[in-house]
Amino acid sequence: MPEATGTSVPAFEAIGLTRSYRLDGGVLVDALRGVSLRIGQGEFAAIVGPSGSGKSTLMHLLGCLDRPTSGTLRVNGVDVATLDDARLADLRNRTIGFVFQSFHLLARTSALDNVALPLVYRGVSRAGRRERAKAALEAVGLGHRLTHRPSQMSGGEQQRVAIARALVGDPRVLLADEPTGNLDTRNGEEVMGLLERLNEGGVAVVLVTHDADVAARARRQIHVRDGRIERDT
Amino acid sequence: MRTAEALRMAVEALRVNRLRSMLTMLGVIIGVLSVVILVAIGTGAKNAVEKEIAGLGSNIILVVPGQVGLGAAPTQSRLDLSDVAYVRRVVGDPSKVTVAVNSGEPVRVGRVEVFATLTGTDENMPHVFDRPLRRGRYLTETDVDTRRRVVILGSEVAAKLFGDVDPIGRQVTIAGVRFRVIGVYETVGSTFGVARDQEVHLPVTTAQRLIGLPRINGIAVGASGPDEIEPLRQRVVAALAARYPGETFSAVTQTQLLGTIGTVLGMLTGVLAAIAGISLLVGGVGVSNIMLVGVRERTKEIGLRKALGARGRDILGQFLIEAVLLTTIGGVIGILTGVGGALLIQAVSPVPASITWWSIVLAFGVSAAVGVFFGVAPARRAARLDPVVALRTD
Incomplete structure (x- = not known):
């Protein structure tokens, strides 16, 4: 896959993105109505907006989980429209790390194997996966919890496992969808601190949130309303 | 992955x-x-x-008059001992050709009576069929030539008539005629529902006189090897057809049956x-x-x-x-x-x-x-x- 490098190429470059859904009843919903934005390498941005604003749809498009109805999206300089599903999966695997509101950890799997999961799809050997997963867990301060299962950990710890999983493949960008939404203030604070530290290490972080306090931690706020960017500060 | x-x-x-x-x-x-x-x-x-089937012996060809097969009408045999001699000449090795005359008769010893399958055959039977003896001897050429009144009993017949007593040298009565027992076969089980342990073998000539007909029921030929079966079968059938123009003869091989x-x-x-x-x-x-x-x-x-x-x-x-x-x-x-x-x-x-x-x-x-x-x-x-x-x- 051709992959442009260097700081001159933005992590995300969206031009006139739209996304429409047809509901079961046949009603057409325009979730995004033409969004253009650039997010540079190493930026820390928050996509903010009320529920139904289209911010989650935007994040799914940025994360290459979904394809736009129209418009162009370049991720690290690569136009996603030119990629088939398998290459898109590979792009997600190598370039983007996901953090979800509800963690999405595999319940019966140890923290170590949860973190190692993205590497399975990259063909890394079992020993190599374990080694890198251990390092990632140590980086989020969970070096002592390697064999614990999600049910044996607090919400904050689970989200840190999820962040370790997002990090294990050395992505350029972390996409975090309401990462503190299911956490209490103290754990939320801890997770935000972790994301900030990672950003300082050079990884671009894009948060999606409706929490103004969380959004305020980012250096840039992109306000989305009714499928359009309302304000970008 | x-x-x-x-x-x-x-x-x-x-x-x-x-x-x-x-x-x-x-x-x-x-x-x-x-x-x-x-x-x-x-x-x-x-x-x-x-x-x-394999227990019968190896490489056997059974020659019978008429057609063989399901639905074929039973044919009155017109073969007699001269045909056996003829087939012997065709085959070349006389010891590899034997004969069968079949009948069912009660066999009696004192008051004990057993219904048995009588098979008239000759001294070549053990060269063609696999039929080991438990005791005594097989038929000899002299037995056949002189129409001796001797029998070899199937193991089941022997057991029913004599129990634990050794039957060799003892007398049995078939259709009012007394026979001397010269041998007892090993138990071999049955083939196609024919209980071979219920057979009684006697010289073919003696059997013909007992039945009152000069006919025979079939001729059995033993081939020297599996590859010989088919050519030999064709030769025998062709020879018989030439001898009796317009009549059919069948030769069934074990391979066909199998x-x-x-x-x-x-x-x-x-x-x-x-x-x-x-x-x-x-x-x-x-x-x-x-x-x-x-x-x-x-x-x-x-x-x-x-x-x-x-x-x-x-x-x-x-x-x-x-x-x-x-x-x-x-x-x-x-x-x-x-x-x-x-x-x-x-x-x-x-x-x-x-x-x-x-x-x-x-x-x-x-x-x-x-x-x-x-x-x-x-x-x-x-x-x-x-x-x-x-x-x-x-």
Whole structure:
């Protein structure tokens, strides 16, 4: 896959993105109505907006989980429209790390194997996966919890496992969808601190949130309303 | 994604739903089990019949007047001993040609009477047929030439008439004529319902006089090797047809008998296996069903895996391997229990059962194929899940 490098190429470059859904009843919903934005390498941005604003749809498009109805999206300089599903999966695997509101950890799997999961799809050997997963867990301060299962950990710890999983493949960008939404203030604070530290290490972080306090931690706020960017500060 | 990894995940998935996996496997187990057992029984029956035919001796050609086959009218024999001499000249080796005259008569010793199959034959009988003696001797040329009143008893006749007493040298009465016992055959069992242990052999000449007809029922020729059978058969039939223009003679070989019976029993085995195969198919539907449930349950997991970089192909492989694992484990258990069951049937019942390696390979292959066939639809459904929708599912 051709992959442009260097700081001159933005992590995300969206031009006139739209996304429409047809509901079961046949009603057409325009979730995004033409969004253009650039997010540079190493930026820390928050996509903010009320529920139904289209911010989650935007994040799914940025994360290459979904394809736009129209418009162009370049991720690290690569136009996603030119990629088939398998290459898109590979792009997600190598370039983007996901953090979800509800963690999405595999319940019966140890923290170590949860973190190692993205590497399975990259063909890394079992020993190599374990080694890198251990390092990632140590980086989020969970070096002592390697064999614990999600049910044996607090919400904050689970989200840190999820962040370790997002990090294990050395992505350029972390996409975090309401990462503190299911956490209490103290754990939320801890997770935000972790994301900030990672950003300082050079990884671009894009948060999606409706929490103004969380959004305020980012250096840039992109306000989305009714499928359009309302304000970008 | 590597196969080893997919296999590990599949094992884990099956272990998590242990009871459900076992119940699903049960359908496959029952199917494979019945295929293995029924094929074993069918093959066993075929082997038993083939053993009976082979037990007659090797490379035998039976020459009889008329047509042989189902529905053919019985023919009055016109062959006599001069024809036997003629066939001997045709064959070249006189010792490889023998004769049979058959009749049923009661055989009596004192007050004990047994109904036996009388077979008039000659000194060459043991050169053609495989008929070991337990005691005494075979017929001799002199016995035949001088129409001696001597008999060799089948083991069952001997036991009924004499019990534990050695019959050699003793007298039996057949149709009012007294005969001296010169031999007793080993037990050989029956061939095509002919209880050969109930036979009584006597010189063919003596038998003809006893029956009052100069005819013979058939001529048996022993070929020197398997390759000799067919040319010899054709030569004998052609020679007899030349001697009696306008009449038909048939020569049946063991190979022909084996072929006919083998075909019939092979078909029977096939039908049994097909019936058992239907239950395997039903087992496969169960696998499909449970895999669909599994895909639905794990929608979120599939969505997550896709978000983390799994391609459709990876997800497809994962679920396909799971389905194949389910059916092949079921297949192996089915094979083991089926082999055990066949051995048990063999041991405790008169039904012969014979396990063949091909039925085991086939059962394993079919169960794996069932896994692929019935796993494809659920696995494709999983592979096509939209990660956005899948992750949203709660």
